[in-house]
Amino acid sequence: MHMNVAPHLLTEDRAEFERVLDDALRNAHERPDLTEVGTRLTTAQLRSMALNATALITTAAAVEYDHFVKVREQVRSTSGTGEVLSDTGGAGVVAIVTVLAPILAGTAAVILLLVGAVLKMLDPAPAFADTLLTAGLLFGAVAAAGLLCAAAGLLVTALRNSATEVPAPDPDDELSRARQAWCRALLDRGILPFLRDALAAPPPPSLPKQHQPPAGRIPKVGYSGPDFTSPNEGSPSPRPTFTSPDFTSPDYAPPEHGPE
Known part of the structure; x- marks a missing residue:
């Protein structure tokens, strides 16, 4: 529509x-x-x-x-107007470092501690086994510190977003x-x-009685065809009669004079 x-x-x-x-x-x-x-x-x-x-x-x-x-x-x-951050690139780098530092430090700590423990079990134990264990503990401390920093960053970001969040429009604004x-x-x-x-507009005017179709009849729209009745309806009409013409042979009179 x-x-x-x-x-x-x-x-x-x-x-x-x-x-x-x-x-x-x-x-x-x-x-x-x-x-x-x-x-x-x-x-x-x-x-x-x-x-x-x-x-x-x-x-x-x-x-x-x-x-x-x-x-x-x-x-x-x-x-549509708002404050544009001037250090978006730096913020992105800090976020990446904050996320990756605990993961890398924790992975290194696990590897160093495992290798150091295995070497410590050897007899005699290598001299650098204690060094690997110490390095593993150091990386473990770095991983723990990174996790704390990441948690603090998430908390600060949540507080900042809640402070700068645009309130929902007041229904009475x-x-x-x-x-x-x-x-x-x-x-x-x-x-x-x-x-x-x-609704108050008058309906279209109705047809006069002499132009209205009789009751029980469906009005024909546009044009109507001729009415055809079967031969059995009404009084029978006389059939046309045809008579054949009278044909007579021409009268030939004998010639008055014969050929000379």
């Missing part, structure tokens, strides 16, 4: 227009002036008529709609009030008057 959209009605607001229209049709039984919805005109017919008259209906609330669009543009322009004002004007001055006028 094609909907004629008013020139000033933006595409993103078509759904809101249809929502208000559907609510009005759904709750039509609660309005005394719309009690004929569903009897004279169905809901689908009224909806189709209103969608085809969108330009006329939305013009009735043009002032409220213009205000709503302006407020929305202002909100979008202000919410200016944008919500502008939208509600437009929807209310659209309903009261556009949709409801249109539905009332559509």
Whole structure:
């Protein structure tokens, strides 16, 4: 179904227009002036008529709609501006180091401790077995410190994000009030008057009695074919009679004079 959209009605607001229209049709039984919805005109017919008259209906609330669009543009322009981090590259490097340092240090600590323990079991034990064990313990301490730093970084990031988080829009803010004002004007001055006028429109005039088809007959639209009756209906019509012409041979009289 094609909907004629008013020139000033933006595409993103078509759904809101249809929502208000559907609510009005759904709750039509609660309005005394719309009690004929569903009897004279169905809901689908009224909806189709209103969608085809969108330009006329939305013009009735043009002032409220213009205000709503302006407020929305202002909100979008202000919410789109924000602080830009000047050291995003450094922050990325720090995050990578914070994550990788505990993993690498822990892996090195496990390897060194295992190798040192195995060498320590030999008889005689190599001299560098104690060195490997000491290095393993050192890397283990580095891994533990890295884990603590990573946990502290996550905590600081969470607190910072919670402090700079944009709060949800208040339902009583200016944008919500502008939208509600437009929807209310659209309903009261556009949709409801249109539905009332559509229901109050007189039906098409009926045909005079002499032009009305007889009862029990279905009126023929456009043209009607000739009426054909079977030979058995009505009084029998005389069949045309054909007589053959009388053919007589020509009379030839004898010549008065014979050939000379």
